[in-house]
Amino acid sequence: MTETLLEIRGLTVEFDVPAGRLPAVAGVDLSLRRGEILALVGESGSGKSALSMSLVGLNRGPHAHIGGEVLFGGHDLVAAGEKELRSVRGKDIAVVFQDALAALNPTQRVGDQVAEMIRTHRKIPKKQARERAAGLLGEVGIGNPAQAARAYPHQLSGGMRQRVMIAIGLANDPAVLIADEPTTALDVTIQSQVLRLLKRLQADHGTAIVLITHDLGVVAEVADRVAVMYAGRIVESGTRDEVLFHPQHPYTMGLLNSVPRVDGPAVARLPAIAGSPLTGVARPPGCAFAPRCAFAHAACGDAIPPLMQRYGGSAHLDRCVLDRSRDALEVTA
Amino acid sequence: GVAAEKDDASGGTTRSGGTLTLAIDGTSAINDPAFYTTLGDWMAVDCICRGLTFISFETNEPAADLAESWTVSDDQLTYTFKLRQGVTFHDGTTFTSADVLASLNRQFDDKDKTLPEGSSRPLKGIGDNLTSITAPDANTVVMVLKKPDRTLLGRLSDIGGRIISKAALTKYGADIGKNLVGTGPFKFASATSGQSVTLEAFDGFHKGKPPIDRLVLQQVTDPSTIVSSLLSGDISATQFTPYSALDQLKGDKSVTVYDTPKSFDAFLMMDVRRITDLNVRKAINLAIDRQALITQAFFGAAVLPDGYTIPPNQDAYDATLADLSKTDVAEAKRLIAAAGATGRTVRLMAASDSWHPKAAQLIAQNLTDIGLKVETDSVDPATYFNRLLSPDDKFHDLMIWERNGYYPDADDMIGSLAKPSGVYGDFISGFTTLDGSAAYADMLFEAKNIADATARKARYSEIAREWADKYMTLSMLVCASNPVVSGAKVKNMNWKALGNHRCYMETASV
């Protein structure tokens, strides 16, 4: 549980957009350890996908500018050439995308799509790859794997498709699996099936998973560690229990409070965060959350606060300059 | 290049083999002397079948062909033809008088069983004048006429007079056009409508097997393609060359341009029912700038119509008629003004192919210049025909048209143009509605039978002058040629015949 697989240092991702240069990821330091599930949470546009895609250069392009370091097995993936990255992609680091229907080739049988993943990194005969693919489909809980392997994506239900995506992700037993909102498009009943599957596979294979989600319930369910993102930066990180039940950053607190919960009593008004998330090109000089923060004072606007440990465990970091009584802000668990 | 002075059919006929391709205007793949479809199809008939007489267009006199000789009775009514012996048809049968009767009967009798639907019988007129046609023996045919007809021998050389194998007629009946069998130098091989007719040299041709192996008549409709394919060698020869290309072709060594006789009439028909005032018609005639037509519409391949409707290559050509086609714009203007026709609208119709639209534009200009208002209408040939022949057509007052001499005789030109009951006199110009027109039928009949050539020519000139002076239903534009061009390798081709849309390729080689 302690070996660091992936070390992210000062990662920045910027996109050229009509209005200028958009800092989607504005300097992120993060590490992923072997076998853990790290949840990356944050609202839409906070840079979760941009961060994770840049790990394996999937968002490289003429209008994307990626900076910083991503150290994996002693190599810096940010500086790595396309060719080198190709040998990492799918083999050591795989990705499960959110919209499985769009992410699967509509004109190719799913079995072949799984087999292709295998054959890209291991030179084995087609037939063998197909068998292995069917095996994988069985492993991700598809009832009749042989038949499903011959199906086209549209012939499968949403849950099935997501399982196929996961099968593709796990095909080469990668060390890291990035799951970008793997259950957001699914119904709750299916979502719980898929989450359980992920958890089981992670346990069986020892894969480290970066789970991207904006659903705090999902985080509570499966994550070992949590990193909360806001406007391209990590504002708080720590173990699941530390972040969810002893949040330090006002944003995390606000987020937790505004979730309408099924457990607990119905309330007349949800404690919402005012305003809307920052997604534009222009960023304030200080704390990006300050304009929405109920506790903000003058100092918040001066400089971007550093991510640091203040209370609780040594690995519980947050990016807030406020010194205040935690008890007053405690979330009722 | 230009044809050398003496490059004729008279050269030696050594067999060269090979394929000669002629570009034609079109083909319906029906080759039947009693059924007209296109000029091209009749060129094929010309090659497959031969008639009792033959006009080579080297001279204007009918010569013996399948009839070896003939005698004419003193009353000019009985013609006795001695048939050539030892001639075989392409199907192997021997040529006899029975074939002659069977073939000519298709022209004379509209009830003949072997006539296809919609057939046209070019020799119908001979049939109407016929008392009997009999075959006393296998080698003799006797025709007895009602009234004398000096043009009979000439007209028998026409396409309509071609002799078909009786056996084939019996076998194919009305379908003979798809399987024509004659005695000509080429036998029918295959044909596809809209594309080509393929003929093969006939070993048993009575004047000897032609030098070439194969003759293909290939439809090429696009004028620029005709020029290009002559230059590229895809086409061996054609008489459908666009006039505008002549200068260029003359300068190109890969082709030969022949100085074809100016044998067809280009003219402007006037509908007297619409342009009722003779002086207006005369003014129109005087207004036309024929020199401009020669240079701009025919690119020099035409001459002034000095003989009125008789082209210069014919015996009855009389240059003293030149004043009938003179140009005098001042006089024309005066006539128009005097008739009170200034500003009047006249409609000018022309077909949209070949030289017609260009002539229409030039003439429209001339007529505008004398104070008329002209509406020009260029329509495709089929529509043109329809309008021309439709008695209640409201589209035209003036029509540009042409007449080819299919056999070289004045009767085929002025005879048919001035005849009041003919197409030209009736449908087109309404000449038949004018006082005194009826007399022209008899006058023309009488003239054509004058035996003495000089007297005949004089009579034709009189008729022409009077017809023009009194009626002016037809304004001659020019006498023009169908410009024949061939590839430089083509030798000994009868280009004079080709210039009259007649196809005699038995001596040609490639």
Added chain:
Amino acid sequence: MKPTPLIELEKLRVEFGGSAGRRVRAVRDVDLTIYEGETLGLVGESGCGKSTLGRATVRVTEPTGGRIRYRGADITTMRGTLFRSTRADLQMVFQDPFGSLNPRRKIADIVAEPLLRARGFSASAAREVVDDLLDQVGLGREAGGRRPHEFSGGQRQRIGIARALAPSPRFVVADEPVSALDVSIQAQVINLLSDLIRDRGLTMLFISHDLGVVKHIADRIAVMYLGEIIEIAARDDFFAGPAHPYGEALLSSVPTLSFSPSRERIELSGELPDPADPPPGCTFHTRCRYVVDKCRTEAPLLRTVADGRQVRCHLPLIPLKGSE
């Protein structure tokens, strides 16, 4: 006080698709009453027919069969001017904050449209109402001069709400109005809706697949499965314990923010069957853990159980009324 029915659906049916072979029966003979002043939460899995039911209720989708009554009057086949003015009483708020506003029109025009068309307001009279509305939904009246692309998702949803409220409707169908929004924004919009319901005495059909959201806004809950209503219960009763095995599974699947995530989960096997080819008998039997033979052949009826809740199950988890 006995509640008065505002909307009554009788055997409402909506089918899609042309030829007989593949007709999707999206809504199958639904009987439902929505009472004056209440908010009815409609939940169910994706594709079960929630939106179709909502749309058919206000007749943006024409029902294939059954009746719709509004304040006792049958509006199922009503046409013409009368219908247009009646329907202005019935409005909708849509899910997609981007697709539900015409990008080429000004906010004020969008919101004023129903006033001008259905209520016969003059332009200036409408303008006043619009300004008030924009203030009420928290955008401010100066927003009226701008166009949709200048607003964020949450703001657009407020515009959509303002438009729906413009003709002073009595009944609003809110079709997943917050599911496209981020949690922080979602809470704002839910609060806004609750306020409006309270202040204006609105009756609402609130469609959502998020039980948490429904819990905070609805008075009663209706659960839909494959085109049918399988359970209707008062909010608190439902969350205390659903009467239908499906409701039970649904509720237990929701991931919760709790210390002990390992609370008992009822895992449903399989997924929603093809709505063009629903299973015989009880449509839920293919995934039900309590299934008995009867369920496979005989379709259960919607019956009333204790507390006045209704459930469509042969073996409801709450005893049938009177059988206690």
Added chain:
Amino acid sequence: MSELTTTSGLRTAFAARRLGRDPIAVVSWLVVALFVLTALIGPLLVSADPTRNTADALLPLGAAGHPLGTDDLGRDELARMVHGARPLLLVAFLSTALAAVLGIGVGMIAGYAGGKVEWVLMRLMDLALAFPSMLLIILIVSAWNPGVGSLVVGIGTALAPGLGRLARALAAREAGRDYVLAARLGGTRAPRILVQEVLPNMAGPMLAQVVMTLSVAAGFAAGLSYLGLGIQPPTPDWGYMVQAGQEFLYTAPRLVVLPAAATLIFVVACNFIGDDLRDALDPRGDR
């Protein structure tokens, strides 16, 4: 269309910026403007009569008084080129307008109405599309007297279904949009919905397609005149001039090249403009 020009905000500003960015497109806009200008006022500027025959036939380029020489009938080629722009542009614009009115009208109604109305209208369009346009136009045009009128009707009718298809697809997409539903809920009647909600939102791609259609129509107009089914002589017209000049392909190629090139340039420019409009107005282009 006015909707397009009045739309303020980012989108239009962005679109306007794009419009000017591509140099080929800028040139194309200028070319089309120039052609339209030529057709409108050009004839007033050249003094020579384009239909006046003279004896000076086939004068070469740069001949005295005839900068572009003369044609086979001695008419000033410059005057003919300038006057010849009119019929082509007239036919192209009118037939495109006809196609647009027919196609967009029918397609929009079909796409919005759906159901049986759509089925019937679309089958009608399919029928027209079952004939290659050229065949359809030839059949229509040859049934009338050749001229501007029959060309416009023929080309307009033949090109309408193409626009109709797109219009239907776009209208159907819009018809499914929630804001259309909202308008219906708000009591807006169908005709107003079509004009106010649907049409402005399909105007972008539609406009691009209409400009493309303009180029196709110009091509057809020239082609038909070339076949002799179009504008009749002596009226100068580029298509007919190409056909009439083809005789002189080897001797006076300019008689073909000038009108053919003018037609080509116009058609190409329309296509580039269409491309440019599509890029600029296509919502996907905003990404």
Added chain:
Amino acid sequence: MRLVLKRLAAVPVVLLVLSTMVFAAIRLLPGSPATGLAAGGASGQATAADITADTEKINAALGLDKSLLSQYGSFLNDIVHLDLGSSFYGGNDITGLLGDTLPATIELTVAAMLIAVLIGMFTGVLAALRRGTWIDTATRTIGTVSFSLPWFALGVLGIVVFGVWLRWLPVIGRLPNALDYHPLTNFVLLDAILQDRPELIWPWLEHLILPATTLALSMAGFITRIVRASVLEVLGDDFVRTARMKGLSPSAILRRHVLRNSSLPIVTVLGLQFGSLLGGSVITETVFSYPGVGNLLVNGILQRDYPIVQGAALAIALLFTLVNVFVDLLYLALDPRLRKA
């Protein structure tokens, strides 16, 4: 399978309506063939009475004197019996004529299609992959220009350059006249194999190159544009990202994922474009004196030969319909999503 049958079942209906339209359109053409026929046959000696009589006789023979309705009835009846009537000029059997010409047109248009697709695919993919570079701009510009080129201009240009100046290629016809060819299927390539006459192939190709390329060039420009757009669209699709995530090389992504999916919109366009190809063949065949249906049609129109125009128009429409059915089926084969039913 059901979809396939459904598509095929619609063909007769389409044909019926097509024939009706053709029938109606043809009757709108001005002028009657009968007077033309009569006039053509009439030598200068014929009298007006002859022509009137002939015209009536011809009209009766052609059935043109009957009411439109009864003409329509017998027309439909004949069509059902695959009898398209016979030419007014000499009674050639139209079915036979189509048998002669249709294969030639199919050869021409299919060859043109192949050339166009090859060129268009190559340049389109290239432009898409090099998006925004000068290659892209150049390809698009050339594509647009060639797309705008009128067929007649291209054809004439080809003839002048390759036929007359360079003398590389023949400029008219389908096979050399000197060659003996006895059609079996009338598809030269097929016959060359069936009759074991390989010497037919080169002359055939030689004659095909110019007209087919003429037709193809303008279409290639169009295909380039479609391919470029389509490839760009697919390149932006999520599954391409998945393929990249798998570590596939760009060329493998192109081959295995992009091409097939981007061919879908291209295929639909091809069906429609085949129509413009057929329209273009009318002009191209005339320019090259190529013995196809287009040529037949133009002749028929110029001669007012209704049965030929009717037959040729029907054949073209039929070919077009069949190609579109084929395209639909191809689409079904390429896109498994449509096979759900």
